[in-house]
Amino acid sequence: RSGEMAKSTQLIDNEVFRAYATYTTIVLLKMMLMSLVTAYFRITRKAFVNPEDVASFGKGENAKKYLRTDADVERVRRGHLNDLENIVPFVGIGLLYALSGPELSTALLHFRIFTGARILHTFAYLIPLPQPGRGLSWAVAYAVTISMAYKVLKTA
Numbered sequence: 001r002s003g004e005m006a007k008s009t010q011l012i013d014n015e016v017f018r019a020y021a022t023y024t025t026i027v028l029l030k031m032m033l034m035s036l037v038t039a040y041f042r043i044t045r046k047a048f049v050n051p052e053d054v055a056s057f058g059k060g061e062n063a064k065k066y067l068r069t070d071a072d073v074e075r076v077r078r079g080h081l082n083d084l085e086n087i088v089p090f091v092g093i094g095l096l097y098a099l100s101g102p103e104l105s106t107a108l109l110h111f112r113i114f115t116g117a118r119i120l121h122t123f124a125y126l127i128p129l130p131q132p133g134r135g136l137s138w139a140v141a142y143a144v145t146i147s148m149a150y151k152v153l154k155t156a
Contacts, residue, residue, distance in 0.1 A: 016107045020098035023111035027087050027118050034080035034122070038073065045070040079125035082138070083118070090114055090145050097148035100155040110144050117141035 012018070041047075047070035048054050054066040094114075098107065117140040124134035 014098075015104050016102060017098050019104070019108055019111055020094055023115045024091055024094060026115050027083075027090065030119060030122065031080070031083040031087050034076065034083055037126070038076045038080060041070070041073045041076050045072055047073050075125060075128070079122055082121070082125070086138070086141055086145070087118065090141070090148075093145055093149045093152065096152045100152050102151060110148055114141050114144040117144070 042053075046057070046066050047068050048066050049069075051063070051067065054063040057063050057066050094111070097110070102110075117137045121134055121137040121141065123129065124137055128134070
């Protein structure tokens, strides 16, 4: 059992793994921030989907007017869903990639480009920036994940 612990601590000493952990933490925190942005937009736009969420606004018909969709809230939600569809695969494939022994400079390039593209994607969604900004930022991050997956499959 002590041998397994030694391997775990060796992983922490691995520069590629530390880079992976850093950039994964950044994109996961960014994704978590989208929950707070959604809540902010729901509260400021008074657009809720659950009856219990509008109870503080009154009862009956008065409260029902707050049970509605809002274009701004939906935009944030779509951005958050896109994060779930793209950051979750990055976390899994990125871990396998980090463990496959890539060069540090190549791994940093992958991790930094992915992180930058996902942050840009969020700004493109929330501002909103004209296309093709959002589409390109999505495609770049997606291509990075595919590149890492290819390296993992090639190494395996």
